[in-house]
Amino acid sequence: MGYRILETDDIPAYLGERGHWEDLADIRVREVSDGNMNRVFLASSADGTRSLAVKQALPWVRVAGPSWPMNPDRADAEARAYEQVAKVAPDKIPAVHGYDPENYALVMEDMSDLEVLRTLLNEGAAYGPHTSARIGEFVAQFSFATSDFGMPSAERKALIAASVSPELCKITEDVVLSEPYVEHEHNHWHPGLDDLAAAFRADTRLRTEVADLRHTFMTSAQALLHGDLHTGSVMVGRREDAPVVRVFDPEFSFVGPIGYDLGLYWANVLVSEERARALGAPSDHAEQLRLSWEAFEAEFRRLWPTRVDTFFDDAYLDRFLRRVWTDSVGYAGTEIVRRIIGFAHLTDLTTLPDPVPASRRALLLGRELIVRREELTDIEAVRAVVESLG
Ligand code: SR1
Ligand code: MG
Numbered sequence: 001m002g003y004r005i006l007e008t009d010d011i012p013a014y015l016g017e018r019g020h021w022e023d024l025a026d027i028r029v030r031e032v033s034d035g036n037m038n039r040v041f042l043a044s045s046a047d048g049t050r051s052l053a054v055k056q057a058l059p060w061v062r063v064a065g066p067s068w069p070m071n072p073d074r075a076d077a078e079a080r081a082y083e084q085v086a087k088v089a090p091d092k093i094p095a096v097h098g099y100d101p102e103n104y105a106l107v108m109e110d111m112s113d114l115e116v117l118r119t120l121l122n123e124g125a126a127y128g129p130h131t132s133a134r135i136g137e138f139v140a141q142f143s144f145a146t147s148d149f150g151m152p153s154a155e156r157k158a159l160i161a162a163s164v165s166p167e168l169c170k171i172t173e174d175v176v177l178s179e180p181y182v183e184h185e186h187n188h189w190h191p192g193l194d195d196l197a198a199a200f201r202a203d204t205r206l207r208t209e210v211a212d213l214r215h216t217f218m219t220s221a222q223a224l225l226h227g228d229l230h231t232g233s234v235m236v237g238r239r240e241d242a243p244v245v246r247v248f249d250p251e252f253s254f255v256g257p258i259g260y261d262l263g264l265y266w267a268n269v270l271v272s273e274e275r276a277r278a279l280g281a282p283s284d285h286a287e288q289l290r291l292s293w294e295a296f297e298a299e300f301r302r303l304w305p306t307r308v309d310t311f312f313d314d315a316y317l318d319r320f321l322r323r324v325w326t327d328s329v330g331y332a333g334t335e336i337v338r339r340i341i342g343f344a345h346l347t348d349l350t351t352l353p354d355p356v357p358a359s360r361r362a363l364l365l366g367r368e369l370i371v372r373r374e375e376l377t378d379i380e381a382v383r384a385v386v387e388s389l390g
Contacts, residue, residue, distance in 0.1 A: 003072070003103050005054050011041050018098060020052060020107050032112070035232065035249060036063045036344060037070070042110055051110035052097065057251070071167045074251040075104035077227075080163060081253035082106075084224055089141040094248055111246055114237035121231060121272045122347055124281055131236055132288040135229070135265055136246035136295030143223035143258045144300055149307040152298060160221055165254040168227070169218070172252065175343045176334055177214035181207050186343040192356035195361050197341045209370045213330045219325075220257040227252025229261045230335070231268040259327025264329060265292060267335030268346070270386065271362055275348040278358040286386070290379045293328075297321060326373050329382065333369030336362050361389045 006014055011029040015021035026045045033039045039058060044051035079099040086093065095109040099132035117131065144150045146159060179186050181200060189197050189213045200206060226233065227250060235246045266289050273285035304317050312320075340359050349355045349362070368385045369376065376382050 005058065006039070006041070006054065006105065007104070007367050008041060011043055011054055015107070016055070018100060018107065021050075026066070033062060034116075036072070037061055037251065042112060042153060044110070051112070053108045053110045053112075055106045055108060057104040061209060070171075072104040074165065074168050075106060076101060077163065077165045077168065078251040079106060081224060081226065081250035084146055084159075085138075085247075085250075089138055089144040092138045092141075092245060092247055094215075094246055095347075111235050111248070111388075113239070114235035114244060114246060116232055117234040117236050118231040118268070118272075118346075118348065121285075122235065122275070122351065124276075124279075126284045127269075127288050127291075128236075128243070128284070129291070130243040131234070131245050131264075132269070132291035133295040135234065135247070136262075136292035136297075137299045138245075138247050139226075139229070139258065139261050139265075140296045140299035140303065143172075143225070143261070144303045145305070146224035146255070146310060147222055147258075149312060150303065152308050159224065160255045160309075163224055163253065163255050163276060165227075165252070168252045169254055169256075172227070173214060173218065176338045177210060177217055180338045180342040181210055183246060187341055189232070189341040190355055190359060193341060193363065199327070199365070200341065200363070201335065203367075205371055206367055207371075209330070210334060213334055213370070214306065216257050217260060217331075218329060221255040222258050222324075223255065223260050224279055225253055225256045225258070226250040227254060227256070227260070229264045231265070231272065244368045253344070257327050258324045259329075260331045261335075262292065262296060262324070262328035263331025264335050266332035267339070268348075270332065270365060271336060271339065271346055271348050273386070274358040274362045274365075275352060276359075278352050278354075286383065290347070293379065320323075322377075325377070329369050329376050330373040333366040333373070336366030338370070340366075364389055 007033050008029050012024045012027045016024050021027060027043050027044065029041055029042050029043045031039065039056050041054045042051060047193065057075040059069060060066045061068040061070050061073050082093055082096045094111055097107045099106050148156055175186060225249060233247060233249045235248060236243050269285060269288040276283035276285055340363050349359050352358055365386060
């Protein structure tokens with residue numbers, strides 16, 4: 001790919017060259033790469049008063065290595081998503097100090113005073129009253145602004161064209177929206193799930209419903225998405241004694257169905273609930289779908305009077321939100337299933353003393369959400385499915 005792949009020792013000079021750091025003698029760097037795809041470095045001054053994060057996309061999937069090449073222009077998608085969110089919800093993303101498209105590197109706010117939501121949940125923390133509401137608002141603000149309701153038609157068409165992200169979308173179309181339902185070398189699962197994995201591959205009704213969700217993902221250009229909004233893409237904490245929620249890592253961003261973002265969050269919430277249940281830990285997890293949906297809907301409705309095209313009337317808003325709800329339920333199901341029998345699993349389940357009972361419940365829940373999404377028309381209906389799992 002002919003660009004400079006940064007190592008820890010390169011970061012001081014790199015930050016100096018890019019004008020982000022002057023005193024290069026006073027800089028400490030450590031690599032904190034954690035996700036599946038990229039490298040992240042933290043640079044800080046010796047007294048800790050200054051710090052920055054540098055994130056670089058590699059020309060392959062980080063956890064797989066060069067055997068799984070991947071276009072680093074996913075960093076362009078990430079920078080573009082941050083640019084759009086910064087216009088409408090700057091308090092919900094890290095500050096971006098600069099993007100270097102030649103080296104696919106972002107220089108951003110250091111968020112190491114915050115914690116990854118998944119990490120906290122795995123340690124037994126509650127969500128608290130703010131996190132899911134902020135996520136719902138985030139999805140509403142970002143999606144409204146980049147939809148045909150928030151953006152003039154010509155500008156929207158330009159955004160759609162600029163945001164086409166074939167390789168990253170193909171990952172999702174494969175690892176989330178097809179591979180778990182067929183034989184594929186990427187798939188793996190706990191031997192205690194052999195029967196369910198086989199049953200899912202043989203389940204023609206399930207396959208057709210996943211095909212429908214996959215086609216919607218491929219064709220429904222509703223709004224610019226985060227594209228991978230799981231609990232590992234959210235950081236939480238407190239600053240100046242106020243709760244802070246930051247969504248990060250939008251490299252899978254593209255113009256797609258809004259329900260994909262909400263659904264991914266819901267899936268990860270529901271899996272975290274299964275972890276808490278398996279450990280017998282009291283939790284507020286069961287409240288989180290409601291909190292996120294109510295905040296999403298309230299914010300979308302609050303923005304509606306500002307829409308740029310008033311041919312879309314109030315009755316259409318109701319219809320549109322119902323469609324987003326139904327898509328969200330379905331995509332939540334696909335995200336749960338792929339995280340248990342597909343390529344990339346969740347530590348929520350894999351670190352349980354016995355992952356099998358919770359994984360079985362989650363798989364069955366995922367299937368119900370996919371195949372019954374049209375009839376699960378409200379929170380109570382989804383909760384009834386969760387509680388019916390026994
Ligand atoms: C090959 S990438 C597998 C998963 O990691 C990313 O975080 C996305 O969730 C993707 O589906
Ligand atoms: Mg990620």
